[in-house]
Amino acid sequence: MGESNVCAARNSNCVFEAKYHLLSLCKSCTARLAARGSSPTYRFALVKGKIMEMFLGTIVPVAFPFAPRGFMTCAGQLLSIAQNSALFSLLGTTYGGDGQSTFALPDLRGRVAVGAAQGATGRIAADMGTVAGNAATTAILNGTGVAAVTLTVANLPAHNHTATFAASGGGGASTLNVSTDVATTSQAAPNSYLATGKAGGLNQPLMYRPDAGSGTAALNAGSISGGGGGGGTVTVNNTGSGTPLQAPVTVSVNGQIPTVPPFVGVQYIICVEGIFPSRN
Template sequence: MSDPFIGEIKMFAGNFAPRGYSLCNGQLTAISQNTALFSLLGTTYGGDGVTTFALPNFQGRSPIHWGTGVGLQPVELGEFAGVESVSVLTSNMPAHNHTIFASTGEGTSNVPLANGYLAAAVDKDLNPINMYTAAPANQVPLNSTVSGSSIPLQTRSPYLSVSFIIALMGEYPSRS
């Protein structure tokens, strides 16, 4: 196999970085020990630029090419965004209501009616109770209760986890 370019990133099915590579986990790296790689990455992914620089961090992230696609916002090299899950709250939910109407009039049927309303029950002798009506005498909204438990929803597409590794040694890439 030919030598990789310094800074070349590959997907790797193992849970370690082979010799000459490092995992892309965002770790800080000493500039003095990796001057060639620092000359390519700089502080794009972090570090102070004096003694350290950071490797890209692919943990929980999907790669995306930098630049601007048709109809898309520009993405800078090294930029990261997005979240793995989100909580749907009343404050970020579209405005809507769940109004349910019932009738204050007496029921005329003991089975639900198409386009019918819940009505007042009228039988006190354990006979089938008429509690539905086709036309309400007077509509009243029923009280609603809050439901849900504020558990965050996953926002990830289906995925398969692999390691991303970056070449620390190899051929220095030319700009031609």
Template structure:
């Protein structure tokens, strides 16, 4: 196998670091011990630029090309974007309505296809504007019929993945620019 370029990143299906390579997990390295690699990466991925510099962190990340593509957002080298979990707020939902259908008529059937059921259950989210389960007094719709839903809990936002290790070459041929 040909010698890699210093700073080259590759996928590796093993669960260990290959000699001369390091996991792309955001770890900080000593500039004094890795000065050639530091000249390529600088502090793009972290570090203080005096004693340390960071390796790219590709844990739970998808790589994208830096720059601007037609119709795409500009991406800067080392920029981190996206989120593993998101909470959707009501402001992010498309405008829509929920129509309340009600009547003052009594229910007429126990099979409510296109009709009102004869005996409403107070434990359901359907409510009558006139009458309760016993039909003696007015009752408001059940609170669950008009309440907010979702509880603002974050949901997983990760596309399907296959876990592998990204490695970066700590040793190799220093890449030359054209």
């Protein structure tokens, strides 16, 4: 027969139960446990004066920096399947381990727990055990408790702006130089150049002077000079159009684009000795 859950000293402040060792044991019950080789393990919470038993695998945040008896920190550590078969039957290798001799606890150090949503539309696609993000490369924690990244031009989606051009100034001047040589022909022969005019036969003035060579009838390059100039203003409108696209975010210590809300660090612990949860 199991032991009675009545305090051995009839102490109303002593919380004792034979199968599980609870909180606030009196000296008589503590001695009783010691006599049978047991010691209290704390696996329960006191809610409105009543004992609430913890299910195996329950994760709770606590404000103290250690794991009480019956709990372990959620730090991704590997546990022996042989020594934790009940917990393994619940977690499996969801959070790691080889499934042969070891399995892993969830690692919530520096991470935020997100409700698992398998294929839910409009929500984060986070299956049980999904780990996303990399604190080493995707965010930088600064003294204000927020994370920041830098967006560069390479991160912007493809887009365009309308622009207008208003011309101003413009114009130019050119000079056509004529040689002082006396012209010898009225025909523009290849490689000829303008020369000093001279009266020719049949009232045809002589204007050109041929030179040796062949090709098209082009004036000598040295006979022509010119120049010009202009100006204007290009105005780019602020409004435009573009097509949204996914772009990587470049991380830099020079940016101040917040990506994480203000937070406070607490410790997450998981129950490794508790009541096995029933599906029914």
